[in-house]
Amino acid sequence: MTQMTMGKALNEGLRAAMQADDKVVVLGEDIGALGGVFRITEGLQDQFGPQRVVDTPLAESGIVGTAIGLAMRGYRPVCEIQFDGFVYPGFDQIVSQLAKMRARSGGRLAMPVVIRIPCGGGIGAVEHHSESNEAYFAHTAGLRVVSCATPEDAFHMIQQAVLSDDPVVFFEPKRRYWDKGDVADTPSLDLHSARVVRAGADVTLVAHGPSVKVAEQAASFAASDGVDVQVVDLRSVSPLDTTTLHACARSTGRVVVVHEASTFLGIGAEVAASVTEHCFRDLQAPVLRVGAYDLPYPPSKAEDDFLPGVDRVLDALERSLSY
Amino acid sequence: MTALRSVPVASPERSVQALLPRAAAIPTQYLSPDGNLTEQGRGAPIDDALMTTMFRDMYLGRRLDQQALNLQRQGELGLWLMSLGQEASQVGSIRALRDTDYVFPSYREHVAGLCRGLTPTQLLSQWRGVVHAGWDWEATRFHFYSLVLGSQTLHATGYAIGLKHDGVDDVVLTYVGDGATSQGDVNEALNWAAVNDAPIVFFCQNNNWAISTPNRAQYRGALHRRATGFGLRSYIVDGNDALAVHDVTQAAVSHARNGGGPVFIEADTYRMAGHSTSDDPRRYREDAETEVWKARDPITRLELYLRASGVDDDYFSEVRAEGDDLAESVRKACLQLEEPVLTDLFSKVYAEQHPVMDLQHAEHLRFLSTLEAAQ
Ligand SMILES: Cc1ncc(C[n+]2csc(CCOP(=O)(O)OP(=O)(O)O)c2C)c(N)n1
Numbered sequence: 169m170t171q172m173t174m175g176k177a178l179n180e181g182l183r184a185a186m187q188a189d190d191k192v193v194v195l196g197e198d199i200g201a202l203g204g205v206f207r208i209t210e211g212l213q214d215q216f217g218p219q220r221v222v223d224t225p226l227a228e229s230g231i232v233g234t235a236i237g238l239a240m241r242g243y244r245p246v247c248e249i250q251f252d253g254f255v256y257p258g259f260d261q262i263v264s265q266l267a268k269m270r271a272r273s274g275g276r277l278a279m280p281v282v283i284r285i286p287c288g289g290g291i292g293a294v295e296h297h298s299e300s301n302e303a304y305f306a307h308t309a310g311l312r313v314v315s316c317a318t319p320e321d322a323f324h325m326i327q328q329a330v331l332s333d334d335p336v337v338f339f340e341p342k343r344r345y346w347d348k349g350d351v352a353d354t355p356s357l358d359l360h361s362a363r364v365v366r367a368g369a370d371v372t373l374v375a376h377g378p379s380v381k382v383a384e385q386a387a388s389f390a391a392s393d394g395v396d397v398q399v400v401d402l403r404s405v406s407p408l409d410t411t412t413l414h415a416c417a418r419s420t421g422r423v424v425v426v427h428e429a430s431t432f433l434g435i436g437a438e439v440a441a442s443v444t445e446h447c448f449r450d451l452q453a454p455v456l457r458v459g460a461y462d463l464p465y466p467p468s469k470a471e472d473d474f475l476p477g478v479d480r481v482l483d484a485l486e487r488s489l490s491y
Numbered sequence: 492m493t494a495l496r497s498v499p500v501a502s503p504e505r506s507v508q509a510l511l512p513r514a515a516a517i518p519t520q521y522l523s524p525d526g527n528l529t530e531q532g533r534g535a536p537i538d539d540a541l542m543t544t545m546f547r548d549m550y551l552g553r554r555l556d557q558q559a560l561n562l563q564r565q566g567e568l569g570l571w572l573m574s575l576g577q578e579a580s581q582v583g584s585i586r587a588l589r590d591t592d593y594v595f596p597s598y599r600e601h602v603a604g605l606c607r608g609l610t611p612t613q614l615l616s617q618w619r620g621v622v623h624a625g626w627d628w629e630a631t632r633f634h635f636y637s638l639v640l641g642s643q644t645l646h647a648t649g650y651a652i653g654l655k656h657d658g659v660d661d662v663v664l665t666y667v668g669d670g671a672t673s674q675g676d677v678n679e680a681l682n683w684a685a686v687n688d689a690p691i692v693f694f695c696q697n698n699n700w701a702i703s704t705p706n707r708a709q710y711r712g713a714l715h716r717r718a719t720g721f722g723l724r725s726y727i728v729d730g731n732d733a734l735a736v737h738d739v740t741q742a743a744v745s746h747a748r749n750g751g752g753p754v755f756i757e758a759d760t761y762r763m764a765g766h767s768t769s770d771d772p773r774r775y776r777e778d779a780e781t782e783v784w785k786a787r788d789p790i791t792r793l794e795l796y797l798r799a800s801g802v803d804d805d806y807f808s809e810v811r812a813e814g815d816d817l818a819e820s821v822r823k824a825c826l827q828l829e830e831p832v833l834t835d836l837f838s839k840v841y842a843e844q845h846p847v848m849d850l851q852h853a854e855h856l857r858f859l860s861t862l863e864a865a866q
């Protein structure tokens with residue numbers, strides 16, 4: 169057990185993955201000498217050399233497209249996209265090429281490619297640097313989509329993602345990079361299991377990525393008002409761990425789902441539909457969603473009102489409980 | 492004339508990686524770094540008024556840059572990207588345009604923006620996080636910044652095709668960085684402009700770095716040669732020589748205006764500061780390299796020339812005083828910038844009424860009222 173920040177945990181996780189398998193290569197813009205703009209790859213180029221830690225030309229389509237070719241040659245590429253809003257030039261390579269390669273090859277071609285994307289807002293950034301675009305990828309068959317919320321998960325999930333023979337889009341909540349936490353030596357869950365991070369009997373609060381902390385804070389406030397909130401960290405948004413999700417929903421009968429992404433057709437919509445389809449008889453209230461408004465990410469001085477914060481979550485909990 | 496690239500640097504290879512030859516042609520240069528006219532420069536037309544205007548533009552641009560840096564360091568701006576060292580590229584190029592020519596900048600063109608009449612405060616507003624587009628792009632013919640690299644080059648090309656269809660003789664100039672030229676969009680734009688004979692000038696400020704990525708990791712064939720391959724007329728110019736940049740851009744613009752088709756200009760310059768206020772260039776480049784370029788400073792160069800040609804102290808102290816005023820007023824105005832209000836944004840996403848916007852606006856107002864009730 170060691171204490172470290174999420175950024176450091178990702179760095180150590182990547183290091184461990186590269187040590188374990190010399191077919192693991194890391195590609196991205198400014199990831200070598202600079203160590204990436206968030207320093208997630210710091211020191212890796214010194215340790216593994218410029219052939220395994222590659223500063224690419226400035227082209228996301230190139231990063232993902234060549235990763236596909238490398239995967240066909242037996243490599244296990246980990247691509248870094250510098251910011252969420254810059255993944256779109258690589259979108260075709262991800263959703264039409266990477267995602268479909270296995271099915272198109274009749275189930276034969278493995279695509280062990282990880283695409284790391286620092287995501288989410290709350291850091292006062294300029295436009296295109298704060299987006300939560302996981303739903304675009306989760307909507308695409310052939311991709312696995314996960315998001316870590318703690319240093320512990322960051323460390324283990326990145327290694328599990330590298331081990332997967334399927335493409336994994338790996339979302340890193342950038343505003344949590346500097347948060348510290350304990351990291352155990354061995355993982356306690358597989359890549360696609362949800363985790364109940366707080367037990368509670370009155371209402372279930374479902375979150376992933378940067379919103380997990382918001383959910384936990386809201387649960388603490390609610391507790392001081394005598395409301396017992398269960399908090400579930402999805403960890404994986406595709407596939408969803410519906411076993412855990414449904415069991416939690418049944419146990420409280422009330423579900424609120426929160427995420428930083430826009431509400432319309434966000435992961436919350438899938439959670440709500442799944443819970444409603446499978447747990448209808450056990451529900452005491454409709455599943456409520458708390459997401460960002462369906463606006464393009466606003467100038468940063470307005471982001472606190474745009475992002476679902478603790479107050480909006482508490483408001484939804486109250487509505488769920490009083491239904 | 493010696494090629495810029497062959498300037499010897501007494502330091503290990505790694506430290507000068509960004510200076511390695513790129514099979515480039517020799518950049519056009521009119522003013523040498525010590526402010527003397529080169530042989531090429533002696534044959535060029537020189538407009539004294541333009542020279543003092545460009546000096547003032549560059550000087551004020553640098554003062555704005557410095558003040559913005561201070562404001563960022565004091566927490567008043569979220570981020571700032573300096574133009575430091577690239578003033579001649581920006582001023583020389585924008586001053587070669589007519590006011591009606593349309594400009595699509597990238598995101599580092601504050602000095603060019605100032606020349607187009609943008610106020611310093613407008614230029615700061617985006618970096619303070621109060622708006623995405625801080626000025627009237629129609630009035631200034633200067634589009635708002637594009638942060639997704641290279642995307643603006645396609646918009647610029649489309650706009651230029653529109654101008655051509657409309658039979659208007661304005662041209663478009665778009666700024667793009669060396670790193671951005673690796674994007675598919677930029678290569679599509681070059682090709683598109685070529686097959687449409689679009690009246691557009693692609694102005695590439697090759698400042699040798701894309702964050703920490705030096706040119707040799709970015710591309711191997713010189714950029715102006717790549718443009719030639721796409722069928723564009725192309726130039727390479729000393730980007731720290733305002734006079735040469737101006738003349739080359741003027742030639743490019745008149746070529747495009749007269750129906751000659753698109754032009755590419757590679758301005759050989761250098762990013763003297765870090766990529767942005769979040770960057771630490773010492774992690775990836777040696778001071779020795781920056782020192783080489785310091786000796787080629789665009790403002791010093793023009794000042795030396797102007798002084799040698801008889802411009803007196805009065806002029807320089809006048810410009811300096813103007814710079815002091817600018818710095819002072821920028822600070823005040825920056826702190827007074829109005830902050831955005833989320834409720835105002837729901838009506839700005841669609842041209843026509845949209846039920847999701849209406850619902851969410853209502854939901855937002857309902858939520859705000861619960862907060863008020865709680866107080
Ligand atoms: C599509 C895209 N990918 C990545 C980025 C992140 N990014 C911002 S600036 C930059 C480097 C740009 O270098 P260059 O084009 O040479 O322009 P300069 O900053 O040197 O002016 C990068 C990688 C981005 N803005 N857009």
Ligand SMILES: [Mg+2]
Pocket residue numbers: 668669670696697698699700701702762
């Ligand atoms: Mg550059």
